Amino acid sequence: MISDLLSEKAGTYLRRLCEKIPGRCVGSKGNRAGTDFFAGIVASFGFETESPEFDCIEWTQGGARLTIDGETFEVFVSPYTLACHISAPLVIASIVEELEASEISNKILLLRGDIAKEQLMPKNFTFYNPDHHKRIVHLLESKKPQAIIAATSRNPELAGAVYPFPLIEDGDFDIPSVYMTEEEGKRLAEHSGRKILLDIKAKRIPSKGCNVIARKGADPNRRVVLFAHIDAKDGTPGATDNATGIVVLLLLAELLANYSGSLGIEIVALNGEDYYSAPGEMQYLGNNAGKFSEIILGINIDGVGYHQGKTAYSLYDCPPDIAGAVREMFSLHKGIVEGEPWYQGDHGLFLMNKRPALAITSERLTEILTEIVHTPKDNPEIVDSTKVAEVAVALRDLLLHLDNT
Numbered sequence: 001m002i003s004d005l006l007s008e009k010a011g012t013y014l015r016r017l018c019e020k021i022p023g024r025c026v027g028s029k030g031n032r033a034g035t036d037f038f039a040g041i042v043a044s045f046g047f048e049t050e051s052p053e054f055d056c057i058e059w060t061q062g063g064a065r066l067t068i069d070g071e072t073f074e075v076f077v078s079p080y081t082l083a084c085h086i087s088a089p090l091v092i093a094s095i096v097e098e099l100e101a102s103e104i105s106n107k108i109l110l111l112r113g114d115i116a117k118e119q120l121m122p123k124n125f126t127f128y129n130p131d132h133h134k135r136i137v138h139l140l141e142s143k144k145p146q147a148i149i150a151a152t153s154r155n156p157e158l159a160g161a162v163y164p165f166p167l168i169e170d171g172d173f174d175i176p177s178v179y180m181t182e183e184e185g186k187r188l189a190e191h192s193g194r195k196i197l198l199d200i201k202a203k204r205i206p207s208k209g210c211n212v213i214a215r216k217g218a219d220p221n222r223r224v225v226l227f228a229h230i231d232a233k234d235g236t237p238g239a240t241d242n243a244t245g246i247v248v249l250l251l252l253a254e255l256l257a258n259y260s261g262s263l264g265i266e267i268v269a270l271n272g273e274d275y276y277s278a279p280g281e282m283q284y285l286g287n288n289a290g291k292f293s294e295i296i297l298g299i300n301i302d303g304v305g306y307h308q309g310k311t312a313y314s315l316y317d318c319p320p321d322i323a324g325a326v327r328e329m330f331s332l333h334k335g336i337v338e339g340e341p342w343y344q345g346d347h348g349l350f351l352m353n354k355r356p357a358l359a360i361t362s363e364r365l366t367e368i369l370t371e372i373v374h375t376p377k378d379n380p381e382i383v384d385s386t387k388v389a390e391v392a393v394a395l396r397d398l399l400l401h402l403d404n405t
């Protein structure tokens with residue numbers, strides 16, 4: 001049974017993270033408020049807590065303007081771009097070969113069509129970075145257009161719920177850029193060769209962020225690690241992505257306030273899943289190099305608590321005893337079912353280190369990813385707090401079970 005008190009507490013934590021704290025984008029004040037809040041609560045339940053820092057950027061923007069002889073086009077500022085104020089002829093590329101063949105060094109480049117159909121992976125994002133992205137980024141940096149305009153299409157499979165989506169979102173890429181809708185791109189393309197004026201107001205400010213790591217249990221050499229990412233994209237309250245995951249960890253910390261077992265329990269608010277260079281993930285990997293073998297199970301919670309459908313878990317490379325324990329303990333909860341595997345989450349950190357992993361999300365993850373994620377729609381109204389509390393209780397039971405066996 002999930003107590004009303006626990007569900008109520010889930011709702012209170014959720015509103016604190018999504019409404020009182022204004023945005024949890026890495027490097028921002030809200031992000032720092034989020035990690036401070038998390039660290040304070042887990043410490044109050046007797047967890048040994050540390051908040052190792054990393055360098056990042058706080059990025060601010062004041063809009064952009066694109067005009068041709070007084071005619072205005074609607075553009076959006078690419079996240080993390082540098083500012084510019086330039087006037088240069090427009091040149092267009094729709095496929096890589098076109099980009100390769102064209103002379104663009106003193107021009108403003110419009111990318112549209114095939115070449116702009118998926119967001120380019122940031123230069124220093126190492127987890128997934130396909131060669132055709134690297135090739136486009138390399139071409140852009142060596143050919144040095146003065147600025148880039150990307151007209152991007154509606155592409156829920158690859159870009160999620162956001163339209164238009166920024167083709168470039170990279171604080172390590174120094175060519176100023178904006179993005180626009182496909183329709184606006186079509187209108188702009190009629191002006192190829194003409195002189196256009198582009199003004200971007202934006203600023204990169206050096207900042208700091210941190211992971212929060214909380215530990216309990218006598219044996220640090222045999223531990224279960226629980227991840228939830230605490231950061232959110234700019235422009236979204238990030239309720240299911242991933243305030244609810246953080247709320248699960250906060251409730252779990254309270255449920256384990258009197259825990260005195262030998263199994264090590266490490267609760268981690270990872271800071272960077274939605275930030276271009278994944279700094280929290282990189283830091284965790286660095287600090288745990290050579291120590292992943294101590295982890296008997298890695299758990300990642302992301303996207304839980306969606307008001308429609310059930311909670312879904314999936315197992316990755318789990319030995320039979322661990323898989324059996326998870327299935328046994330979770331089957332006690334009506335609202336939790338075994339679902340489809342997914343690979344885009346932070347449980348990838350465990351998998352790349354060959355550790356068994358458990359991922360917990362919502363059964364309707366596809367719906368969240370294609371309609372809600374990274375938009376203002378991802379707010380506490382689409383969350384059922386009872387489901388969030390249920391995950392915390394199920395995890396507590398699992399951890400106690402693993403400690404006893």
Ligand SMILES: [Zn+2]
Nearest residue numbers: 233241274373
């Ligand atoms: Zn996200």
